[in-house]
Amino acid sequence: MNEREFLENYDPRAFEPLAVTVDVVTLTIREGxxxxxxxxxxxxxxxxxxxxxxxFVRDDDLDNAARRELAExxxxxxxxxxxxxxxxxxxxxxxRMRVVSVAYLxxxxxxxxxxxxxxxxxxxxxxxxxxxxxxxxxxxxLAAGLERARSKLEYTPLATAFVGDEFTISExxxxxxxxxxxxxxxxxxxxxxxxxxxxxxxxxxxxxRSSQRGGPRARLYRAGDARILHPxxxxxxxxxxxx
Amino acid sequence: MNEREFLENYDPRAFEPLAVTVDVVTLTIREGxxxxxxxxxxxxxxxxxxxxxxxFVRDDDLDNAARRELAExxxxxxxxxxxxxxxxxxxxxxxRMRVVSVAYLxxxxxxxxxxxxxxxxxxxxxxxxxxxxxxxxxxxxLAAGLERARSKLEYTPLATAFVGDEFTISExxxxxxxxxxxxxxxxxxxxxxxxxxxxxxxxxxxxxRSSQRGGPRARLYRAGDARILHPxxxxxxxxxxxx
DNA sequence: CTCAGTTATTCTCAATCCGAGTTGTTCTAC
DNA sequence: GTAGAACAACTCGGATTGAGAATAACTGAG
Numbered sequence: 258m259n260e261r262e263f264l265e266n267y268d269p270r271a272f273e274p275l276a277v278t279v280d281v282v283t284l285t286i287r288e289g290x291x292x293x294x295x296x297x298x299x300x301x302x303x304x305x306x307x308x309x310x311x312x313f314v315r316d317d318d319l320d321n322a323a324r325r326e327l328a329e330x331x332x333x334x335x336x337x338x339x340x341x342x343x344x345x346x347x348x349x350x351x352x353r354m355r356v357v358s359v360a361y362l363x364x365x366x367x368x369x370x371x372x373x374x375x376x377x378x379x380x381x382x383x384x385x386x387x388x389x390x391x392x393x394x395x396x397x398x399l400a401a402g403l404e405r406a407r408s409k410l411e412y413t414p415l416a417t418a419f420v421g422d423e424f425t426i427s428e429x430x431x432x433x434x435x436x437x438x439x440x441x442x443x444x445x446x447x448x449x450x451x452x453x454x455x456x457x458x459x460x461x462x463x464x465x466r467s468s469q470r471g472g473p474r475a476r477l478y479r480a481g482d483a484r485i486l487h488p489x490x491x492x493x494x495x496x497x498x499x500x
Numbered sequence: 501m502n503e504r505e506f507l508e509n510y511d512p513r514a515f516e517p518l519a520v521t522v523d524v525v526t527l528t529i530r531e532g533x534x535x536x537x538x539x540x541x542x543x544x545x546x547x548x549x550x551x552x553x554x555x556f557v558r559d560d561d562l563d564n565a566a567r568r569e570l571a572e573x574x575x576x577x578x579x580x581x582x583x584x585x586x587x588x589x590x591x592x593x594x595x596r597m598r599v600v601s602v603a604y605l606x607x608x609x610x611x612x613x614x615x616x617x618x619x620x621x622x623x624x625x626x627x628x629x630x631x632x633x634x635x636x637x638x639x640x641x642l643a644a645g646l647e648r649a650r651s652k653l654e655y656t657p658l659a660t661a662f663v664g665d666e667f668t669i670s671e672x673x674x675x676x677x678x679x680x681x682x683x684x685x686x687x688x689x690x691x692x693x694x695x696x697x698x699x700x701x702x703x704x705x706x707x708x709r710s711s712q713r714g715g716p717r718a719r720l721y722r723a724g725d726a727r728i729l730h731p732x733x734x735x736x737x738x739x740x741x742x743x
Numbered sequence: 744c745t746c747a748g749t750t751a752t753t754c755t756c757a758a759t760c761c762g763a764g765t766t767g768t769t770c771t772a773c
Numbered sequence: 774g775t776a777g778a779a780c781a782a783c784t785c786g787g788a789t790t791g792a793g794a795a796t797a798a799c800t801g802a803g
Contacts, residue, residue, distance in 0.1 A: 443751080466800090471749040474751085715779025
């Protein structure tokens, strides 16, 4: 049997049916806190429960499926950075059938309120600390997304995806503070950001008004062309995470 | 319709058939060079072509499916470190049907020659530089696996998965040299490995005979309890990789 | 207007880390 | 024995880092 004959005789329905979904962990910063985009499911299974936006993969590739779900269920899309996170396929994670979910991670600057659509009854930004318990195994997926985001802040310019086109060093620092959950030394952060090649570049301009409670006008920067930060901006290692 | 009624009426065959496979990038070091485990496919599609070992996911979870494929097609298993790499699901990546592949990454110390089985006509260790062109989109998966491995050497004790239970600092250094493709300064590497908490711990013993061409007996170490290396063991940044 | 409070930015200083090279020692091959 | 090789330890100068402080620009209250 040659390749052509093999393909003509191949029966794609020979195996147990199995579905593939994409689920998206979308992170942004609002009110100085890290938020995740959730939907409240309108239909079974887990009707009424919060969940990550997601849905079944149809004809397009995985990246596009993730993009489509984000748009359909929440009305968001512009200027989000999207990357694959991991896949989850334990039998029994979906009561309907065997479902393998390819999770995606998305980041965006503070955006408009999401608009529900598709399967979602409502869509909302939830504090990452108070998100769960979520439907399916989405708590686990969210945890993986958070860890990935925290880690990628260290060695990539990902933080610039959380702010607008032009931003101050302080805004950038508040991204790190929100995602890592700890304050950073303002002076050292400033020195470090400017010393890493390609992280940010100056626009020459400054903010119009200074921030809420006084202080000089801050200089504005935009994202540079670096894809990785070298040397990295390491978060202080917590002893308990090392072992 | 409540949850129970919904599930009773749910038709798992309503969607286009779609398969999930696992493919495994297995890396080891032989003859001082980084090798990847490949099979020569015995059946269409891509009969006769080299490919990553893999196969369809059946009842078990993804991790176990990867473990099973590695065992079935190559006879390998003991003491391999296994972790999920990424998923690949472009339409058309498999001529038979829509297939989403969950790729895994495995590391092991230099092992016996693999034994073919299952779909594989033969199994072999190939130099990572001379592996392709592979079947399906496996070149791309292999590239992703290599980049992940190179990166994880920096901030995890992954290198210890490539050597035996007891090893010398030199053996560990040759792992880094093989995976990164560049030699490291022996003295600095030695200092660094011993200074990172939890990377290695001394056994007190030394090698019986010294290495091939002379030199004193080297002290033996085993893997420590650290899960991440802090400070990390950074490879020298190449300018072209930064932008 | 003045002052206290806040913020952006720069500077200082000591501790640490890192790359590169050197030294002393132990072993094998010849 | 001697040369060559490899392990282990040390040195030294430069770069990076954490912590704190100094300087300057701005806001809002009185």
